[in-house]
Amino acid sequence: MVERGLVRVLAPNPSPMTAEGTNTFVLGTDEMAVIDPGPADPVHLDRIVDILAGRPVAAVLVTHSHVDHSPGARPLADRVDAPVLAFGRSGAGRSPASAALPGLGGGEGVQMDFAPDRTLADGEVVASDSWSLVAHHTPGHMANHLSFEWREARAVFTGDTVMGWASTMISPPDGELGQFMASLDRLEALDATVFHPGHGGPINMPAARCRELRAHRQARERQVLAALDTPARIPDLVAQLYAGTPPALHPAAARNVLAHLLHLHQRHLVTAEGAPGPEAIWRRT
Numbered sequence: 001m002v003e004r005g006l007v008r009v010l011a012p013n014p015s016p017m018t019a020e021g022t023n024t025f026v027l028g029t030d031e032m033a034v035i036d037p038g039p040a041d042p043v044h045l046d047r048i049v050d051i052l053a054g055r056p057v058a059a060v061l062v063t064h065s066h067v068d069h070s071p072g073a074r075p076l077a078d079r080v081d082a083p084v085l086a087f088g089r090s091g092a093g094r095s096p097a098s099a100a101l102p103g104l105g106g107g108e109g110v111q112m113d114f115a116p117d118r119t120l121a122d123g124e125v126v127a128s129d130s131w132s133l134v135a136h137h138t139p140g141h142m143a144n145h146l147s148f149e150w151r152e153a154r155a156v157f158t159g160d161t162v163m164g165w166a167s168t169m170i171s172p173p174d175g176e177l178g179q180f181m182a183s184l185d186r187l188e189a190l191d192a193t194v195f196h197p198g199h200g201g202p203i204n205m206p207a208a209r210c211r212e213l214r215a216h217r218q219a220r221e222r223q224v225l226a227a228l229d230t231p232a233r234i235p236d237l238v239a240q241l242y243a244g245t246p247p248a249l250h251p252a253a254a255r256n257v258l259a260h261l262l263h264l265h266q267r268h269l270v271t272a273e274g275a276p277g278p279e280a281i282w283r284r285t
Contacts, residue, residue, distance in 0.1 A: 011038035019199040022068045031128035035061045037072030057082035058128045063159030064145040065090045065114035083117035093143035098173040140180025141168045154193045165200035171255035177263040184210045224260045231283035
């Protein structure tokens, strides 16, 4: 038990991108909520059902539709007779700027057939007698990302938007850096004393962590601009900026670099030779 009325269940899917695995949260004492059931792993789903112990489930909530968070939602919802609630299908919430750019690739780890039973609007409240959750649309890591504010405990379930063990991967067009920075601002402004992320342990200084992640992105932006004193392609930038990162993580680094370049391009700080995307040659304006 993380705190009274909250149990964290760790999914058996450790990896370099998921840390020890995905955190599933079981919330409530009488009528329950399940946040991020994780992968459709039968052993993991059995553990969740055991913790529920036959109590009614008001909702199965999904922060976003990546395959380490959402595929377990439908089989769990069927077992406990509860609706799946989320912002929308994969792709919902994309900005017009992202939607207008073809040929960006992306789609890493997205559950393409994800479909909630009911969509949640930004600011909508889901509640029972023992808890209430405010849905905040926090895109950036993924366009359909929600964070859930548990006001009674001054806690926020942040999914992959804010984690303590690593910075967040942003892969266009599913993710967008400008949206991510705005989501950090929004989460920092909440009256929270703890964040419960989708991977890793609780974050007990949440506002400070938001500031740290913002500063990290701003520093990376300055590095990208400095590296573009000479025009370059993304693989060249990755080799320079992520020299100390294991090569197996370079593809993810390339997606983050692309996110930075597109954000800079929107602000007219860089230009692309050819269509702005993974194959372009980039230069400072």
